[in-house]
Amino acid sequence: MTTIYDVAQAAGVSISTVSHVLNGTRFVSEATKARVLQAVEQLGYRPSSLARALVRQVTHTVGLIVPDNVNPFFAEVARGIEDCGLAAGYSVILCNSDRSLSKEEIYLDMLISKRVDGLVYMTVQTRGEMLQPLKDHNIHAVVFDREYEGFDALLLDNLGGGYDAARHLLSLGHRRIACITGPDGPTRSQDRVTGYQRALEEAGIVPDPELVVAGDWTFESGRRAARHLLHLDDPPTAIFACNDAMAVGVLSYLCSRGIRVPEELSVMGYDNIALSAYTCPPLTTMATPIREVGQCLCELLLGRIAGQLPPEPQRVVIRSELLVRGSTGPARA
């Protein structure tokens, strides 16, 4: 392991000179600069970010806590964050919480110990106090789809999205519209359900609680929910899944039963993950600009870290818009 001392010695200068040529932080004559650079090259020297971070108190590293990076939505967001981070010279530490409180705590501890400069927090934690230690170590955090006092947040317009989704189905003549939600709990995405209900009510339909069933965002849960819904005495003519993955599960179940979409049943999702353009039929969905969500999250965080943001916590809202593809159609007469 070659250190700055080795380089200094090889170049016949002091370590401070080496440091300064490497960082361009004060004038160094061309001649010595050249010698230093050559020594660096020849020795294959790479400055230790560790040592640097210790003195500068910045690591150029951020943490990313997601429920599960396999979930296509989070995969795409993670990608957006990673890209944006790379461009700014940040690396990102990936953390999968599985929505488990204890895992979140472990990761939080780990990230604090590692002295990350900031953290994108995309998971479902009730108690905002859990983030307090971050403050104590002045680690900035931006929170996704949820609001914590004192933290920047990127919010989705779930209410509007759920509303628009239901309106679309309503406009096709559907009256019995089912909704597959996320797991119970204080998820803001429950707002999608609220939006859906509001649209129904406005259309003079009293929402049937039987038609609202909980999934857990996975393919499999969508599939199960579909099976359940279609065995109801009075089954729905349309299903709105609160994310695309569950909608794919619905499609999969319908396919296995030979039920034609959208002729016999309309299906729609939410998010517009890449996959949803390739299902059979292609999925009508509430399109969220997912990569931009990631980018925006990252920009918020980096802006905060750089001290370029106003002191008060920021609130950015991102809307989703209806994208009609082949999986929804007129209700059968």
Place this chain on the structure above:
Amino acid sequence: MTTIYDVAQAAGVSISTVSHVLNGTRFVSEATKARVLQAVEQLGYRPSSLARALVRQVTHTVGLIVPDNVNPFFAEVARGIEDCGLAAGYSVILCNSDRSLSKEEIYLDMLISKRVDGLVYMTVQTRGEMLQPLKDHNIHAVVFDREYEGFDALLLDNLGGGYDAARHLLSLGHRRIACITGPDGPTRSQDRVTGYQRALEEAGIVPDPELVVAGDWTFESGRRAARHLLHLDDPPTAIFACNDAMAVGVLSYLCSRGIRVPEELSVMGYDNIALSAYTCPPLTTMATPIREVGQCLCELLLGRIAGQLPPEPQRVVIRSELLVRGSTGPARA
């Protein structure tokens, strides 16, 4: 930011005592231990991994370079690695190379600077020399699906997999079997094509080069390839896509043209990503234990880091096995 000094002061002991109670590295009387712990608690002290890493020369951090974490295959592998790493107290830095040489170099530099203890390298780089700097900084690396002199490797049995895939199609009576490959280049996954060709030849079929078309592992490329293949004068009766994502693209194209699977055309993929159980119809595929791939990669790396592996580079081979679902069927008479 509270440091070990603050804790020592608050507890009325020296910093070495604090260090030792925190690390359990030498005997400390119950009384002082209690006082230290209390001070730690009260001050919300978290040791700096940075400082610790600087002296101990280990960061408990590993790098992961993948082409794209959105690709479901790599998403699942990443998950496997992350889980395994967490269990051992390691964090993982996520890097997306997009198979770009320059990005790989940037990441490699970054990871070396950050002094990761090791690195899982899952991307397509011709020149093994690029990994030389790792050696110089004695950073261990395990390489996926490729062999570099002096590095541990986890290999897939692509040859056998391609062979078995084609055999399956052959056994269903197909004679014109197309193959959608990855991008050109020295990918080991070209072996899947070789295996496929070998099976055809053994069945007395001379492989038609027109039937082998290159994709880039994405949904879209599968779709495009399918379109191309079906416009051939003598189109195939079966398509073997070298990964599931492309097979999904194929399915999507067929769906849009109203071509029934498997009645009119058989389709199979490779990998068995989670999604492939939920396509319409469910995808026949060469099932790879993807999570285990991730776990194995991680175990190899951590084993190497811990010095528990024999000095010579390890070679672990993982096989995929045929999983017949609904997307393949008898060739039409």
Place this chain on the structure above:
DNA sequence: TTGAAAGCGCTAACAA
């Protein structure tokens, strides 16, 4: 135009 030296927050001899 450059060097010396203090210090970032820890660990781990070495002493007591």
Place this chain on the structure above:
DNA sequence: TTGTTAGCGCTTTCAA
């Protein structure tokens, strides 16, 4: 049973 101190590899003031 505990404390003192020398680093780990850097940045950055202060001096020259």
